[in-house]
Amino acid sequence: MKIQPDAAQFPLAFKTVVLAGFKAAKPEVLLNAALMLALLAVPLWAWFADEPFLITLTTRAVIFAIAGVGLNFALGFGGLVSLGHAAFFGLGGYVMGVLAYHAQTYTALLDWPFVIEGSRSMLVIWLVAILLSALLALGIGALSLRTSGVYFIMITLAFAQMLYYFAISWPAYGGEDGLSIYVRNSFPGLNTMAPIQFFAICFVLLILVLLLVKFLARSAFGLALGAARQNEERVQAVGQMPYRLYLIAFMISGSITGLAGALFADLNRFVSPTMFSWQTSGEIMVFVILGGVGRVFGPVAGAALFILLEHSLGGLSDYWHVYLGAILLGVVLFARGGLYGMLTGREAAHD
Amino acid sequence: MTEPVLDIRNVSKSFGALVASEGINLDVRPGEIHALIGPNGAGKSTLIKQIAGGLQPDSGSVVFDGQDVTALTTAARARLGMGRTFQISSLAMDYSVLQNVVLGALGRRGTVFRFFRPVMRDRELLAQARAALVEVGLEEMQNMRTSELSHGQRRQLEVAVALTLAPKIFLMDEPMAGLGMEGSRRLMGFLDTLRQRAPILLVEHDMDAVFQLADRISVLVYGSIIATGTVEEIRANPQVRAAYLGEEEARS
Structure with a gap:
């Protein structure tokens, strides 16, 4: 087609281009945008309508989404079915709890051989939570990645349960009762006690984490990791060790979920061993499965849906988990790709 | 004689009472296509696995590019320059x-x-x-x-x-299988030129292809190599005819 240098045609051409661009945008991209806008719109509306509870509820969804994005990186991209991600979620929570507790009581965390003080700064807490979670994932991964399939599921579960019972039986930090922190930790320039400001922090972190996973998925590492998930033999034949790929993926995955744990503790200003429990691991996995395993934004949809169900069904009955179970069964049986699979079809083979 | 790229020295492997590889010696030299033939169940795939990694020989060694790689993983061998294609894609x-x-x-x-x-x-x-x-x-x-x-x-x-x-050797496990006439012909033409880039150890069932392409042939029967030689030598070898080719010719 010849392009006419005619001024009158320009708006038309422009319109065509924009329309074509809109049509070319994959349904997945549109769904991502709609999802993020909804997550932003609800608390903003709640802020104007003075409904702080709704803001807190959305913040909860956002934090769960971050935890899910973490698990999804191991589960969806690396094929590592970890039923022990509560270990990282709980560790993140306890990092916040322990650091803030020592800052709150003006006691040092460690006096000898060097002094470690507590901290009330979210930035410090996040950094420690991320690093320690990565370290824990290195330890758990190094052992459990020697197995696969059901054994991997069981070993990750066992590690998380170990930490759960450890937290219960450690009286210094509340034991079974958990640990309360009176004031939310600080972030430079913001009043974190204002629900909408704390929401903003979590929302920005969610975007950053999603970007990170998006980049990772498209990188050389992501290509090799995805190939290992599909066919280990192939990856070995091109000279790579699946074990190393998995281990690094597991560390990245664990540290993202650890960050979510620190945020969750700050949201509630409370940590308890429940964060380490296998129910928590299961819930994180539910976010991933509901949303769509291996889809970057899948856990966001899953966590939002989970909170929506918890809120709406929870009002109907204390046993709302029965309904959740039924929905989960439906998803697993009839919509294997979760919400994303249902609404946008199978993922394209190629970007 | 030039130094072989791949040198398999006295490799043995058994699974319980079943001897899959028995004192196998085999080398692949620069620029050649060395075909490995043998009836089903002769231990060809077991041997390929011991060369490419993934299966440890009970005894003997695999020397690749002047280096003993017997203890190395599949990935490490691939990094050293083994380019493998699989029998089942x-x-x-x-x-x-x-x-x-x-x-x-x-x-x-x-x-x-x-x-x-x-x-x-x-x-x-x-x-x-x-x-x-x-x-x-x-x-x-x-x-x-x-x-x-x-x-x-x-x-x-x-x-x-x-x-x-860009490997230093190609290990090809029945690349022609299921390709059809036209596909096989094209791939054969391609392999014919490929040997200039790197030698090929070719496990193949298709006799015509092997006799047309190979510089040397080794015949594996019940885990041991009963003969190695040029196409003519193998065709003429009475042991080979009895163990393997006889069946083929009787059938055709």
Whole structure:
């Protein structure tokens, strides 16, 4: 087609281009945008309508989404079915709890051989939570990645349960009762006690984490990791060790979920061993499965849906988990790709 | 005599009472196609696994490019320059054709630990990957999902991935299987020129192909090599005729 240098045609051409661009945008991209806008719109509306509870509820969804994005990186991209991600979620929570507790009581965390003080700064807490979670994932991964399939599921579960019972039986930090922190930790320039400001922090972190996973998925590492998930033999034949790929993926995955744990503790200003429990691991996995395993934004949809169900069904009955179970069964049986699979079809083979 | 690229020395392997490899000696020299033939169950695949990694010999050693690789992993051997194609296509089925060859090109580069640059925009990798696809004639299919390829196209893709590795030796486990007349003919023409780049250890069932292509042939029967030699020597060898070729000729 010849392009006419005619001024009158320009708006038309422009319109065509924009329309074509809109049509070319994959349904997945549109769904991502709609999802993020909804997550932003609800608390903003709640802020104007003075409904702080709704803001807190959305913040909860956002934090769960971050935890899910973490698990999804191991589960969806690396094929590592970890039923022990509560270990990282709980560790993140306890990092916040322990650091803030020592800052709150003006006691040092460690006096000898060097002094470690507590901290009330979210930035410090996040950094420690991320690093320690990565370290824990290195330890758990190094052992459990020697197995696969059901054994991997069981070993990750066992590690998380170990930490759960450890937290219960450690009286210094509340034991079974958990640990309360009176004031939310600080972030430079913001009043974190204002629900909408704390929401903003979590929302920005969610975007950053999603970007990170998006980049990772498209990188050389992501290509090799995805190939290992599909066919280990192939990856070995091109000279790579699946074990190393998995281990690094597991560390990245664990540290993202650890960050979510620190945020969750700050949201509630409370940590308890429940964060380490296998129910928590299961819930994180539910976010991933509901949303769509291996889809970057899948856990966001899953966590939002989970909170929506918890809120709406929870009002109907204390046993709302029965309904959740039924929905989960439906998803697993009839919509294997979760919400994303249902609404946008199978993922394209190629970007 | 030039130094062999691959030298298998007295390799033995048994599974319980079953002896899969018995004192096998075999070498592959630069520029040659060395074919390994033998009836079903002779232990060809077991031997290939011991060469490429994944299966440890009970005794003996595998020397590749002057280095004893017997204790190395499959991945380490691949990094040293073993380019393998599988008897049953072994590819990342959910990936596009191009992604599979880019994975190979990444393998040649040696490190996959790059976390942020989009790999499918890496010009160097793409150039290597596309060149390999052109060589096997799959350039039209590059954006197709690998699981949608035909059996023959998957075999071609296997070869393309091996090419991107620029290996020092090709280990090909029945590359012709299921290709059909036309496909086999084209692949044979291609392998014929490929030996200039790197020698090929070719496990193959198709006798015509083997006799046309191979510089040397080794015959494996019940885990041991009963003869190694040129095409003429093998054709004339009475032991081989009895153990293997006799059946073929009787059938045709």
